[in-house]
Amino acid sequence: MLVVGLTGGIATGKSTVSHLLRRLGCAVIDADQIARRVVDPNKPAWKTIRKQFGNTILLPDGSIDREKLGTIVFNDSAKRQLLNSCTHTPIFRELLWQLLVNFIKGEHLVILDVPLLYESGKLVHLTHRIVVVACSPEVQLQRLMQRNGLTKDEAIKRVNAQMPLDEKRRRATHVIENDQSIEDTRRQVEELHRELCDSWMYIIVRFLIALFIAFLIIAIISSFS
Template sequence: MFLVGLTGGISSGKSAVSTMLRELGCPIIDADVVARKVVEQHTPAYSRIVYHFGPEILLENGEIDRQKLGQLIFADEEKRKLLNSITHPEIHKAMLKEILLYFLRGYRYVVLDVPLLFETRRLTKFLNHTVVVYCDPATQLLRLMQRDGLTQEHAEQRVAAQMPLNEKRGLANHVVENSGSREDTHRQVLRLHTRLEDSMDFLLAEKGCRNLSLNINCF
């Protein structure tokens, strides 16, 4: 089995591409979904986040207010690094468990939907393919402002907190250009799906699950 990393930037359209791949039958492990699970109440990550950021980041029901926490970390690089150091190891361990389940079920490959794939680089050495969903900066900013109701200043701050999409595009094996219509993006996803289905990389299991399972402690 081989591993495919899917990433992009905030509001670049990565989630839309991930949904298209899932609809085509690709097994998807969404790091954002995993991230929400590992910070649920009574988990080790939850306790550490509350300890470092204080109870003011909690909702009335005790859950973490993701919007309030997001405002804190996007305005402070050190706080963002602290949060990542708490959550990323837990996220990677949980993803590993899901990868191994797909491996045991006989899948040829698994797509890892990871927003910060190139920022952390902890998973890239296990991947046979990397895919970046790209859109031009102006489109990215406008989509983010419309989606989250942000001012231009706040939207620019959130975009600046991530690696530039141009840089990510240069690191990827495949690029899905998502500045245009949904139909154009869907055609590109279909071509990508065909290439993955036809790939013989599943024979190189050593680079995928085998090495990943042996290196769990690196997370």
């Protein structure tokens, strides 16, 4: 199984690329969706967040007001780190579980869609390739302001809260430049998909894992003999 990390900067168009890859038949594990599920009311992460941030960040139905909490953490790096400490472990566990499920299903190519892939640190080591979706700073700010209804200063704070996009570009194995039309982005994604599907890495990885499992089974059997 070839695990491909997909990341980018806020409002660079990563979700569009993820959608296009899904339409091409790729299995996609969406960290944003997982992050929403792990903070559902009365789950452990929800209880920790409520304890740390208080009831003021809750909506009437008990769910977390993501806009209010986002405003708090994007204006305070210490609180942003506190929020991450509440959610990273359950998110990481669910990501590992979904990777295992896709491996058992025999998926050739799995996209690990993680906005803060580099910032998270340990998730990088789960990937064989990393795709960064990028655009110019001007386009990024414009998209973010329009999408979230932010002022320019608010948008800049949110962009600066992440690793610089140029640094992500430098670390990537593939870069999708998403400044132009959707047709241009689709062309780049289709080229990337063809290249990834031609890779034999997944066969090597599956062989090594199967070999490890075989040795593990032999060791367990031997311990009972």
